[in-house]
Amino acid sequence: MSYVLNPATVEQAVQMLASHPGARPLSGGASLVAMKNARLIEPDCLVNLAGIAALRGIARQADGSLRIGGLSRHRDLAECALLAGDQAMIRQAAGVIANRVVRNMGTIGGAVGNADPAADYLPVLACAEARVELAGPGGTRHLTMPDYLLGWYETALQPGEFVAAVILPPAGPGPSVYRKLARTPGDYATVSVACARVGEGVRVAVGACGPAPLRSPVAEGALAGRLSDPAAVAAFGAALVDLSDPVDDVRGSADYRRRLIPRMVAAAIRDVTEG
Amino acid sequence: MARKEVLSLQINGTEREVFAPGDATLLTVLRDDLSLTAAKRGCNQGVCGACTVMVDDAPVRACLTLAGACAGRAVTTLEGLGSDPVMQALQEAMIVSGAVQCGFCTSGMLVTARDLLAQTPLPDDATIRAALSGNLCRCTGYTRIVEAVHSAAQALREVTP
Numbered sequence: 001m002s003y004v005l006n007p008a009t010v011e012q013a014v015q016m017l018a019s020h021p022g023a024r025p026l027s028g029g030a031s032l033v034a035m036k037n038a039r040l041i042e043p044d045c046l047v048n049l050a051g052i053a054a055l056r057g058i059a060r061q062a063d064g065s066l067r068i069g070g071l072s073r074h075r076d077l078a079e080c081a082l083l084a085g086d087q088a089m090i091r092q093a094a095g096v097i098a099n100r101v102v103r104n105m106g107t108i109g110g111a112v113g114n115a116d117p118a119a120d121y122l123p124v125l126a127c128a129e130a131r132v133e134l135a136g137p138g139g140t141r142h143l144t145m146p147d148y149l150l151g152w153y154e155t156a157l158q159p160g161e162f163v164a165a166v167i168l169p170p171a172g173p174g175p176s177v178y179r180k181l182a183r184t185p186g187d188y189a190t191v192s193v194a195c196a197r198v199g200e201g202v203r204v205a206v207g208a209c210g211p212a213p214l215r216s217p218v219a220e221g222a223l224a225g226r227l228s229d230p231a232a233v234a235a236f237g238a239a240l241v242d243l244s245d246p247v248d249d250v251r252g253s254a255d256y257r258r259r260l261i262p263r264m265v266a267a268a269i270r271d272v273t274e275g
Numbered sequence: 276m277a278r279k280e281v282l283s284l285q286i287n288g289t290e291r292e293v294f295a296p297g298d299a300t301l302l303t304v305l306r307d308d309l310s311l312t313a314a315k316r317g318c319n320q321g322v323c324g325a326c327t328v329m330v331d332d333a334p335v336r337a338c339l340t341l342a343g344a345c346a347g348r349a350v351t352t353l354e355g356l357g358s359d360p361v362m363q364a365l366q367e368a369m370i371v372s373g374a375v376q377c378g379f380c381t382s383g384m385l386v387t388a389r390d391l392l393a394q395t396p397l398p399d400d401a402t403i404r405a406a407l408s409g410n411l412c413r414c415t416g417y418t419r420i421v422e423a424v425h426s427a428a429q430a431l432r433e434v435t436p
Contacts, residue, residue: 003277003297004343026344030321033300033339037319045277046298048344075333099409101387102321104333105340185408 005047010054010135010164016047017160018137023047025162027071027110030102055109055164058082064170070109070133070163074098077108085174086196086203087128092178093120093194099186109163112148115155118188118251122149123207124178126215127194130168136161149212172198177271179264183251190251191260195268200225202269204236209257210245227273236269237262282342286311287355293342301345302326302337305352313353313382317411324410327383328352334390353382361389361431368427369420376414384410388424397428 004026007013017023022044026032035041049055055071058080066082077083077094084091097103097111097120111121112132125132126145134141137160148156157163176196180189192207201224205213219239226232246257277298284291284301286309293308302319305311305328317323319338326337329351356362365388368374375381384407391398391406398406403424404417412420 002280002343004341006344006346026341029339029341029344030336033341034320036298037300037338046341046344048341050344098321099324100390100406101324101327101334101336101409105321105335185405 028105028107030106066168074103086172089176089178093124118208123194123205123213126213127205133165135164152211193268197272301340304342324383364427368423372423374419374423380412
């Protein structure tokens, strides 16, 4: 048997993962092979999803939702004109992941599967109220981002499951923005903020400040209609700081991150309210 | 390390077979089995860009690409680009600008810069710097590399108006 298995269908991939408990699904390799090179993981074999046509493509569904196949590369999303209005922030986030060459390799399925809390897709997908489509031995299931992200690098993925697609609800007019503060272009975020305008209110998700993106629909409700009121915006930022659980690491201290949250949130709200 | 197996690859237009561990990266196979050493092993983490090669029509990291996942795909290394006019212009410009010091990053810089010029024939400074931001150089301070990409772009414009 080869080390790299090349299934042609989702069913074959699920079957291969089920019959080799030490196998891992391989998408673009940008994180998985790097971890393997660093000997952080030593899979028995890899199930290469790259040849599965059903995992490719970005397409509008009959109900207006957008289905982004798990094999869609960051480059494909960064160039995707279907990501507009309150979903333009997803396109923006895809375009600031790593660099051009890595964006040719890494995929949204791989990135969402790896679920690095500082990676760029999680806050924009949480803000867009995306659902994750998981394929596995029990069939296909769809989870909201809060149900999918369980802890630090911990997701609802069960052994033998992989991220088959990301589903976005029908887009609204927006606008939307993704703000990222990083030490250098292409690094993981120190803090990131996704913000989408919804009528007189906003949806906001903060990345890299806890195991999963920070979001508070209650605070968003209180802010609605008061986007130009500095006191209301400050109270909203403070509510997100209260939800945060940042770490001290090489990209910044926890205290620094807590100070960044209200500033970056206020800037993102200005982005979607002015001009 | 995984059991050795026969891996079939299309490298620089030629079908090659190697007998290598099934989990070998493309970079390992290129350098250690095929003696194609233009792609360098720097970080082995996809960060430094020294191993950049083309797979089909896109530049990728050879260190993050498994050889066993390359079946049916066309791999092109710097060695396979010697007669490419854009590559020749870039190489000339790198020499004239003094953009090479130790040379370790140069192969990856060239492959990345060639892809940039293929898509953006006359890039501005910011575009060049963004395109090369995933290729680390510890010698030059980048200024002369950026200059070289500019002058290659100009030279190519003069031959193909």
